[in-house]
Structure formats: structure tokens, C-alpha cells
Amino acid sequence: MLTCELPERQLATALTANDFQPFTERTITTPDAYRAELAKVRAQGWSEDSAEHEDFINCVAAPIRDSAGRIIAAASVSVPDVILSRDEVHDLLPALQQTTAAIAADWASTTERT
Helix, strand or coil: CCCCCCCHHHHHHHHHHCCCCCCCCCCCCCHHHHHHHHHHHHHHCCEEEECCCCCCEEEEEEEEECCCCCEEEEEEEEEECCCCCHHHHHCCHHHHHHHHHHHHHHHHHHHHHC
16 A cells, blocks of 8 residues: 555665565565556555465555645554455445545644644
């Protein structure tokens, strides 16, 4: 999520620094696959980790943006699949996105006062 809108130069540096070590059979293991995933994240406005790092964890994340629309942080929900399935974690997205929008609004009002 945090890297999906990086300028190309910073993204290239980040990709070079990543060894793309696989943790599970779903781990993204190439720069091209990572770029494709970032494009998907930009288009849908949220990201997920579906057993990519640990084969029993599902996670969704949503950006927190500043008043200029730049991603300054992200919030996520990670849940073991024995508690919630991938689809059930996706069902948490609206509440997560409402929360990140509220955080962004609070951030904007705080920075305007300083």
C-alpha cells in the first residue's frame, strides 16, 4: 500500500533492494509481478495480503492520505484464516476505509490548526 504511488525513481530503488524471497507459494517473487500488483492496488484503492507472507493470514489495508491526496500512512486488518476467511476479511473493507477516511480528516484538521 505505501509503495503504490512512489515516484518511479524511488520505486526502482525499493525494487532493487528487495530480494523477493518467497515465504509461501503465493509470495510475489519478481519486480514485474510486484509492479502489476501495485497497479491493481492503485486502481482498486486498497491492498491485500492473501497468504503471501504467512500461509494462514489474510490482510487488507487502506491508505491514509494527507490534504493533498498523498499517502502518508496505511491501516490494515490481519486475521488468521481459522477466524475469518479471505472473503470475510474483504467484508471488513468498508469499515476500514471509513476509519482511514476519518483518520485522514482528523489529520487534515489537526495540521490546519498548526
